[in-house]
Amino acid sequence: MVEFSAYTQLLVSYAILGGVYGLTALGLSLIWGVMKAVNWAHGDFLMVGMYTAFWTVTLFGIDPYIAAIVAFILLGLLGMVTHVIAIEPVVEKPGGHEATLLTTLGISVILESLALILWSPSPRSFQNVYKSTYIEVFGIRTSVAEAIAFTVSIVAIVAVDQFLKRVRLGKAIRAVSQNPVGARVVGIDVPRIRLMTFGLGVALAGMAGVLVATFYPNIRPLAGYVWDIASYVVVIFAGLGTIYGVIFAGIIIGVTEGLGTIVFSNAFRQILVYVVFLTVLLLRPQGLFGKALRRV
Amino acid sequence: MDTKTWILAIVLLIVGLLVGYFAAGPSQVKTITTTKMVEKTVTVTKTVAGTTPQPTQTTTAPAKKVEVKVGILLPLSGGSAFSGQEDLRGIQLAALHINQSKYPNIKFTMKLVIADTQTKQDVAVTELRRLAQESVVAIIGAYNSAVTYPSAAEAERIGLPYVVPESVSDKITAQGWKYVFRTCANASKYAYDTLWAMADIAKANGVEVKSVALIYENSDFGVTTTEGLKKFLNKFFPNAKIVHEESYPAEEITSMDDMVAKLKAENPDIVFHVAYLKDAVLFVQTMKKLNWYPKAYVGAGAGGQTRVEFIEQLGADANYAYTQTEWQPDFLNSKALAKWAWINDDFKKIYGRDMVGSSALNYVGTYVLAVAIQKALDSGANPSDIKAFRKAVRDALETIKIPAGELPLMPWGVDLTVPNHQNPEAAVAMAQILEGRFRVVWPIEFAPVKAVFPAPGWG
Numbered sequence: 168m169v170e171f172s173a174y175t176q177l178l179v180s181y182a183i184l185g186g187v188y189g190l191t192a193l194g195l196s197l198i199w200g201v202m203k204a205v206n207w208a209h210g211d212f213l214m215v216g217m218y219t220a221f222w223t224v225t226l227f228g229i230d231p232y233i234a235a236i237v238a239f240i241l242l243g244l245l246g247m248v249t250h251v252i253a254i255e256p257v258v259e260k261p262g263g264h265e266a267t268l269l270t271t272l273g274i275s276v277i278l279e280s281l282a283l284i285l286w287s288p289s290p291r292s293f294q295n296v297y298k299s300t301y302i303e304v305f306g307i308r309t310s311v312a313e314a315i316a317f318t319v320s321i322v323a324i325v326a327v328d329q330f331l332k333r334v335r336l337g338k339a340i341r342a343v344s345q346n347p348v349g350a351r352v353v354g355i356d357v358p359r360i361r362l363m364t365f366g367l368g369v370a371l372a373g374m375a376g377v378l379v380a381t382f383y384p385n386i387r388p389l390a391g392y393v394w395d396i397a398s399y400v401v402v403i404f405a406g407l408g409t410i411y412g413v414i415f416a417g418i419i420i421g422v423t424e425g426l427g428t429i430v431f432s433n434a435f436r437q438i439l440v441y442v443v444f445l446t447v448l449l450l451r452p453q454g455l456f457g458k459a460l461r462r463v
Numbered sequence: 464m465d466t467k468t469w470i471l472a473i474v475l476l477i478v479g480l481l482v483g484y485f486a487a488g489p490s491q492v493k494t495i496t497t498t499k500m501v502e503k504t505v506t507v508t509k510t511v512a513g514t515t516p517q518p519t520q521t522t523t524a525p526a527k528k529v530e531v532k533v534g535i536l537l538p539l540s541g542g543s544a545f546s547g548q549e550d551l552r553g554i555q556l557a558a559l560h561i562n563q564s565k566y567p568n569i570k571f572t573m574k575l576v577i578a579d580t581q582t583k584q585d586v587a588v589t590e591l592r593r594l595a596q597e598s599v600v601a602i603i604g605a606y607n608s609a610v611t612y613p614s615a616a617e618a619e620r621i622g623l624p625y626v627v628p629e630s631v632s633d634k635i636t637a638q639g640w641k642y643v644f645r646t647c648a649n650a651s652k653y654a655y656d657t658l659w660a661m662a663d664i665a666k667a668n669g670v671e672v673k674s675v676a677l678i679y680e681n682s683d684f685g686v687t688t689t690e691g692l693k694k695f696l697n698k699f700f701p702n703a704k705i706v707h708e709e710s711y712p713a714e715e716i717t718s719m720d721d722m723v724a725k726l727k728a729e730n731p732d733i734v735f736h737v738a739y740l741k742d743a744v745l746f747v748q749t750m751k752k753l754n755w756y757p758k759a760y761v762g763a764g765a766g767g768q769t770r771v772e773f774i775e776q777l778g779a780d781a782n783y784a785y786t787q788t789e790w791q792p793d794f795l796n797s798k799a800l801a802k803w804a805w806i807n808d809d810f811k812k813i814y815g816r817d818m819v820g821s822s823a824l825n826y827v828g829t830y831v832l833a834v835a836i837q838k839a840l841d842s843g844a845n846p847s848d849i850k851a852f853r854k855a856v857r858d859a860l861e862t863i864k865i866p867a868g869e870l871p872l873m874p875w876g877v878d879l880t881v882p883n884h885q886n887p888e889a890a891v892a893m894a895q896i897l898e899g900r901f902r903v904v905w906p907i908e909f910a911p912v913k914a915v916f917p918a919p920g921w922g
Binding site (some may be wrong): 171176177179180181184202252253256257267269270271272273274276277283287288290291292294295298299301308309310383384385387388389392393394395397424426429432433434436 | 471474475476489540547548656681710711712721722727745748772775776778780839858
């Protein structure tokens with residue numbers, strides 16, 4: 168049995184992991200909140216972010232956190248292209264939101280297959296000092312890579328929130344989210360806002376991919392899968408479109424997962440998460456933070 | 464949804480699936496034709512000329528050889544795709560050598576018909592049926608035990624010989640199937656040899672083992688290997704207790720902090736870990752993060768820790784980990800196996816690196832099947848009567864007995880005359896990662912280096 172003092176360590180470890188879940192879910196939440204569209208390819212964009220980190224770090228020898236900026240820009244562009252091809256043509260049609268599910272599923276298959284063609288199924292990783300350097304505070308130890316990923320998660324979530332509140336484009340995104348017809352009436356270019364939102368959501372997924380790749384092994388074409396599942400759970404758990412909600416939901420899910428495995432066993436890892444998840448949905452169908460926090 | 468929406472969605476899916484088709488490489492029953500093989504033969508032979516001490520090298524395929532189709536069932540996409548690709552390399556090299564007449568005892572040409580299991584049981588069974596319709600005389604496959612088992616059952620039903628060169632689950636050969644033959648060791652044997660190795664290494668280093676922990680991924684592979692470890696533990700470590708046992712879902716795992724914390728609290732002398740690559744790497748990373756290392760960390764089952772990527776991903780942190788190993792380039796330094804170095808040389812010329820355990824095992828499985836097919840041909844069986852020929856190949860497989868030394872690459876031999884068709888001679892060696900490379904440390908009498916036990920920890 169784990170000693171009591173070790174629980175603090177584990178609590179922190181799983182809270183950090185949960186924070187990263189929050190970051191991986193942020194882009195998904197944004198797209199879902201604004202466009203009411205399910206981006207089935209979210210995990211695959213995250214995977215492309217991982218490969219972006221791998222290639223920029225190994226080819227150019229640059230710091231992985233600079234690679235995060237590169238991934239943010241590249242994936243943002245990729246997201247916009249995807250939007251033009253697969254989202255915008257269908258999103259306003261009758262049943263368009265369901266159609267986005269299908270079109271993004273197509274994008275998902277394309278991305279995974281292209282990754283297989285281009286980079287083969289062999290797993291890769293890149294060495295970085297951050298994952299093998301540790302910080303210890305009050306006996307609680309974590310790798311620098313995980314600590315940075317957690318910090319960036321918080322910063323990114325605050326930044327996105329402030330962007331939506333203070334920047335003109337962000338305010339327009341909120342307007343479209345709340346009332347697309349009204350937004351159009353007051354002169355907001357709704358398709359352009361959707362384009363920017365999808366681009367931003369995918370850019371965040373790409374950045375999350377880089378941060379995950381700094382400490383999590385195995386960059387491969389199906390690497391986004393595990394984070395994809397976590398992201399969907401976090402977004403639904405938090406409430407569709409909530410921004411701060413994803414970080415809290417992420418941490419709650421991370422800690423719940425940790426408690427399930429510590430107190431019971433690994434077999435309970437998912438059971439406990441889904442029991443809590445279903446309970447929250449039964450009691451609060453709008454998600455845990457659906458009303459308490461601002462909808463985007 | 465209107466018509467345009469549906470059309471767009473369907474077009475995207477079709478494009479995705481088409482890209483997937485090409486991405487999966489030789490997955491969807493592509494045939495490697497004899498012509499292609501011959502072209503490749505010429506290239507390889509030129510590049511390796513002078514390094515291959517084998518007799519009767521030819522640069523072109525003999526004109527009147529019988530061509531026999533062999534079905535390959537491997538995970539070339541999906542979760543185990545990278546392992547499947549490695550297996551395929553071993554099989555293709557063996558077929559290449561057979562078609563180059565590098566084995567004088569094998570006189571036909573082998574045509575591989577390759578199908579992708581996608582790491583899925585139902586797909587494997589469907590693909591096996593398709594291969595059967597393509598008139599293959601036998602199947603080689605299918606890497607994942609959980610996939611091999613149902614597809615082998617289907618092969619048995621059809622009457623199609625099925626050679627298993629790598630899947631280890633005991634139950635595959637425990638059914639008394641007539642058409643299923645396994646050339647590698649089963650999970651119990653892996654477990655037996657692993658414990659034997661660690662007991663010998665502990666004794667040689669004067670270390671007493673009082674406690675062990677068993678952690679394992681929760682599919683057939685992990686469960687059956689761990690059952691074997693539990694069965695034989697006290698035979699080799701009479702005083703050792705299992706202080707922790709836990710399974711986990713390898714695909715979904717995002718953190719192993721809890722498991723390492725529990726192990727750190729129990730502090731077992733040896734941790735036996737049945738893992739795939741990702742979870743093996745994550746586990747070692749977490750051990751370092753929580754600043755704990757047992758006296759010995761042993762990769763059991765040779766799934767993750769035996770891969771070169773394990774060292775590539777962990778760097779120096781991979782040092783001192785043990786792993787079961789079916790084959791290492793170290794083997795070719797021994798007197799008995801040096802004569803097979805040309806195979807690995809050819810592999811290096813084509814793929815730029817040494818073979819690994821899985822490619823070597825699949826090479827051997829293909830060779831054994833080829834010997835059986837040749838026996839069937841020699842007995843007068845007609846390959847155009849596919850049903851009768853499959854039966855003849857099956858009958859020939861049941862008579863296969865190749866002594867150690869005559870089997871390419873491996874230090875062991877093959878005996879498929881036993882009732883369950885489980886090769887009793889297949890064995891497992893133990894390697895330890897030292898200075899960033901796999902070194903064979905057991906059997907001690909053949910080991911070029913001495914094992915470091917206990918491991919020095921993280922320092």
